[in-house]
Amino acid sequence: MINYIKFKNTLFKALPILFMGSLFAQPTVAVLDFAANGLPDYEVETLVERLRSEIPNTKAMRLVDRKMLENILKEQGLQQSGCTTEECAAEIGELLGAQFMISGSVGKLGSTFSVDAKMVSVSTGEMTRTKSVSFDGTVGGLLIEMQILAWEMMDLKPPQPLLLQRAGGDGVDKKVTVAVMDFDPRGISMLEARTLTDRFATELDATGRAILVDRRSMNEVMQEQGFDEAGCTSEECAAEVGALLGVEFMINGAIGKLGDTYTIDAKMFEVATGAASKTKNATYTGPVDGLITEIEILAWEMMGLKAPNTLTKKRKGTIVSETPKVKTPGGAALRSLLIPGWGQHYNFSSSENPSDATKRWLHFGMDAALIALLGVSYQAFLTSDDDAVATHINYKSATDTQQIESYRTTSLGHNEDAKASAQQTNILIFAVAAMHLYSSYDAFTNGPSGGQASNNKNSKFDLVYNPNLKQPELRFSIALD
Amino acid sequence: MIFLLACQATELDYDNPLDVPSDEVPAIVFEPSIEQIPLLSSSLINVFAVEVENVTGIRAEITYDNNILQVSDVARGDLFGQNSQNSLFFVNFQDNPGTIVIDYFYLGNSESQSVSGTGKIASILFKGNAVGASGLEFTSKTELVDKDDIQINIRSRGQGNIDVIQQ
Numbered sequence: 001m002i003n004y005i006k007f008k009n010t011l012f013k014a015l016p017i018l019f020m021g022s023l024f025a026q027p028t029v030a031v032l033d034f035a036a037n038g039l040p041d042y043e044v045e046t047l048v049e050r051l052r053s054e055i056p057n058t059k060a061m062r063l064v065d066r067k068m069l070e071n072i073l074k075e076q077g078l079q080q081s082g083c084t085t086e087e088c089a090a091e092i093g094e095l096l097g098a099q100f101m102i103s104g105s106v107g108k109l110g111s112t113f114s115v116d117a118k119m120v121s122v123s124t125g126e127m128t129r130t131k132s133v134s135f136d137g138t139v140g141g142l143l144i145e146m147q148i149l150a151w152e153m154m155d156l157k158p159p160q161p162l163l164l165q166r167a168g169g170d171g172v173d174k175k176v177t178v179a180v181m182d183f184d185p186r187g188i189s190m191l192e193a194r195t196l197t198d199r200f201a202t203e204l205d206a207t208g209r210a211i212l213v214d215r216r217s218m219n220e221v222m223q224e225q226g227f228d229e230a231g232c233t234s235e236e237c238a239a240e241v242g243a244l245l246g247v248e249f250m251i252n253g254a255i256g257k258l259g260d261t262y263t264i265d266a267k268m269f270e271v272a273t274g275a276a277s278k279t280k281n282a283t284y285t286g287p288v289d290g291l292i293t294e295i296e297i298l299a300w301e302m303m304g305l306k307a308p309n310t311l312t313k314k315r316k317g318t319i320v321s322e323t324p325k326v327k328t329p330g331g332a333a334l335r336s337l338l339i340p341g342w343g344q345h346y347n348f349s350s351s352e353n354p355s356d357a358t359k360r361w362l363h364f365g366m367d368a369a370l371i372a373l374l375g376v377s378y379q380a381f382l383t384s385d386d387d388a389v390a391t392h393i394n395y396k397s398a399t400d401t402q403q404i405e406s407y408r409t410t411s412l413g414h415n416e417d418a419k420a421s422a423q424q425t426n427i428l429i430f431a432v433a434a435m436h437l438y439s440s441y442d443a444f445t446n447g448p449s450g451g452q453a454s455n456n457k458n459s460k461f462d463l464v465y466n467p468n469l470k471q472p473e474l475r476f477s478i479a480l481d
Numbered sequence: 482m483i484f485l486l487a488c489q490a491t492e493l494d495y496d497n498p499l500d501v502p503s504d505e506v507p508a509i510v511f512e513p514s515i516e517q518i519p520l521l522s523s524s525l526i527n528v529f530a531v532e533v534e535n536v537t538g539i540r541a542e543i544t545y546d547n548n549i550l551q552v553s554d555v556a557r558g559d560l561f562g563q564n565s566q567n568s569l570f571f572v573n574f575q576d577n578p579g580t581i582v583i584d585y586f587y588l589g590n591s592e593s594q595s596v597s598g599t600g601k602i603a604s605i606l607f608k609g610n611a612v613g614a615s616g617l618e619f620t621s622k623t624e625l626v627d628k629d630d631i632q633i634n635i636r637s638r639g640q641g642n643i644d645v646i647q648q
Contacts (some may be wrong), residue, residue: 121525378488385490392493399512401532401599404500411493418490426487 027099028093029055029119030064032083037107043139044106045165047115047146051102052249054150061154064098072096086120086127093122100128102153112136115145119153128155162246177247178268179213181238187257196255198294200266203299210303213245221245235274242271249277251302255295261285264294268302278302290315329447334442340367340435343443356446363439370435374428381421388414496641499531499599506532507625509541509602510639511531511617518609519648523553526617526641528583528602530560530625535595536633538586538626539602546615547579548573549645550607558601561587567594572603581605595628609645 023093031052036044043310053064068112072095073083083089089101104117120126121162132153133145144166151158181199183324185193204210227237253266264279284294293314300302300307336343341364348356388411395407499513508531516524528541539560545552550575552618561568567588583603587594618640627632 381488381490388493389491392495395495396497397527398497399499399527399599399601401499404497408495408497408500412495415490415493422488422490429487 026060028064028097028098029061029102030069030098031055031066031095032069032089032092032101032103034103034115034117035105039106039108039139047139047142047399050146051117051144051150051184054147055154058151058154058156060101060156064096069096076259086118086125089120089126090122093120098122106142113142113145115142115149117149117153129155136208159246174426175209175211177213177251178210178249178251179202179218179245180246181240181241181252182263183266184250184254186254186263188255194435195256197294199292200251200295200299203296204303207303207305209305213247218245231305234278235269239269239271239274239386247271255291262291262294264291264298266298266302276478278304280290327448329444332447333440333444336363337436337440340364343440343447347443347447359442363435363442367435367439370428370432374425374432377421377425377428381418381425384414384418384421388412388418484555499529499533501637501639503532505638506638507534507536507633507635507640508593509619509623509625509635510637511641514639514641515644516642517644517646520609520612520645522608523608524643526605526607526643527596528605529599530559530602531599531637533599533625533633534597535627536560536587536597536625537628538630539583540622540624541583541585541602542584542622543581543582543605544616544618545579545607545643546579546613546621547576548581549609549611550616550643551610552581553606553608555583555606556558556604557585558569558603560600560602561577561596570603582622594616598601607643609643612645612647614642614644617643 014449019211031048034044034048045189052063055061069092072092076092076095078092079090081104093099095102099122101120102117103120103123104115107114107116113133113135115131115135117128117131119129121128131149133149135142135145144162148158148162148166151162180197183193183197183200198215201212201215205212218241222241225241225244227241236253238250242248248271249268250271251266251268253264256263256265262284263281264284266279267276268278269276272406280298282294282298284291293311295313297307297315300311332343333344334343341360341362343354344360344363347353348360382397391411391414392408395404398404398407434470496514498510498512501508501510510529510531512527512529516526518524522548528543529533530536530539555572555574555629557570569586569588571585572581579591585602607624619638623638625635
């Protein structure tokens with residue numbers, strides 16, 4: 001039984017909550033710590049804390065501060081986990097001025113976790129809602145379940161990103177969450193492009209490796225955020241939409257028609273980094289219905305899978321399918337190391353940066369000039385050295401002192417010339433080498449970045465677009481696999 | 482790769498035995514001064530007088546290691562001309578203890594019958610009888626004389642070496 005003095009003190013402490021409660025129409029809810037059955041208390045506390053932190057996101061109820069709850073329980077001489085009955089919860093809820101109380105338990109049986117939660121109405125002392133969750137996996141995976149539980153306890157549908165995260169799981173054959181933007185029509189109608197995009201998305205789903213966001217959900221999010229799908233063609237826009245949808249990857253692309261030839265370009269990029277993770281394109285010449293097969297095959301290839309035989313047998317017409325080689329700074333560096341300017345040309349062909357255009361000729365020209373000088377110098381060295389050796393042979397075999405002196409003088413002269421030419425040649429060799437190294441360095445530092453180099457698993461700095469901050473950021477990444 | 486490409490001028494030795502510095506003449510030298518021959522092969526060593534003046538007579542006493550080398554033949558040089566009637570040429574070589582004594586003189590004592598410049602005194606054919614290296618040296622008894630039989634100071638006496646190697 002609660003004594004009167006304690007009740008009075010508690011009432012004073014709860015006054016601010018009561019006051020705040022009068023200001024807002026939302027009902028208030030307090031969440032008690034759940035009882036732990038078969039797993040450590042701290043893990044259960046962490047899980048319940050996740051439930052608590054998700055409740056404000058629902059905007060359905062206001063959460064009573066945990067400190068306040070603890071203070072009241074302390075003053076009443078109660079343990080949170082000891083307050084398991086509806087009556088106890090209702091009493092505490094009354095003291096807190098909360099309309100609802102949530103309590104429950106988290107248990108573990110083998111590798112299965114179970115969460116039981118109940119919500120009690122403080123005014124009536126009745127249970128208004130109960131939810132039970134069973135989960136196979138690691139305890140970490142329960143965090144998402146607790147977030148979803150928060151929405152369900154409010155009798156609300158959990159948001160799509162949460163559901164997608166839950167579906168993603170953490171198994172070995174992890175599925176990726178993907179949203180497909182309508183392919184950009186080029187030479188075909190919007191309707192045709194949408195139809196083909198839908199076919200692509202359907203086949204993507206059929207691969208079993210992707211969890212797709214349906215078009216309706218995507219359109220809803222885009223409309224809410226004021227995006228127009230037709231106008232959202234840039235990677236930045238797509239990344240923002242992807243972040244809002246809570247997907248890991250976005251796929252966009254274009255379908256074009258040139259005479260009887262169709263081109264399909266598809267690009268999958270990571271929403272978190274904005275970097276392209278896979279690019280595929282195909283050129284197809286043949287009847288239109290064959291294009292559908294190509295689109296379907298492309299869906300498998302985008303997921304890094306081999307298309308099933310049933311699909312490949314359906315192929316018609318002539319197909320030129322290729323995966324464009326990913327351009328990397330290393331590739332640019334290697335090219336410039338071989339031929340200065342080649343790496344800059346390689347960079348220019350991907351970036352169209354005018355400075356690369358100038359540099360490629362500048363580097364090539366300087367290298368060519370140095371090599372020409374090197375050739376001249378080396379030729380002079382060879383001539384002088386040959387002359388020195390030939391005269392030296394005469395010097396060695398001569399018996400006439402005047403001839404000996406003459407040969408010696410001449411041979412020494414040629415030998416000096418040869419040494420000077422050799423020194424000059426060596427300087428030019430180092431100059432050429434330095435030119436190659438500098439050009440290689442320049443090509444590397446100005447090499448393809450972002451999407452073009454995203455497949456590189458080496459440690460690297462990337463300038464990427466962060467959709468959360470809505471600004472570019474410099475990111476250092478190390479592949480841990 | 483760059484270092485492999487680096488080029489270097491051929492190192493040349495200006496060591497013709499007849500190329501004697503001006504402050505060391507007159508000289509008497511072996512040419513070639515260094516030889517390497519297979520066992521039981523022969524080597525022809527020339528003895529030169531370098532930048533001599535008004536010489537009418539020469540005595541060259543040469544020592545060698547008779548355990549390694551054997552003298553096969555000694556031929557007159559052209560220092561005093563090709564015509565053998567103008568000069569006398571005597572050779573006395575003994576393989577034990579390994580000494581060759583060459584006496585080479587101009588006939589008569591007129592001014593015109595002296596020689597100046599560089600010329601060959603003799604050619605010696607050595608045969609390598611055993612593996613090893615043998616030095617060739619002019620002894621202190623080696624001398625040049627003028628028409629008055631007065632000794633001419635020899636400023637430099639060259640040395641030679643024949644290395645006999647196993648085939």
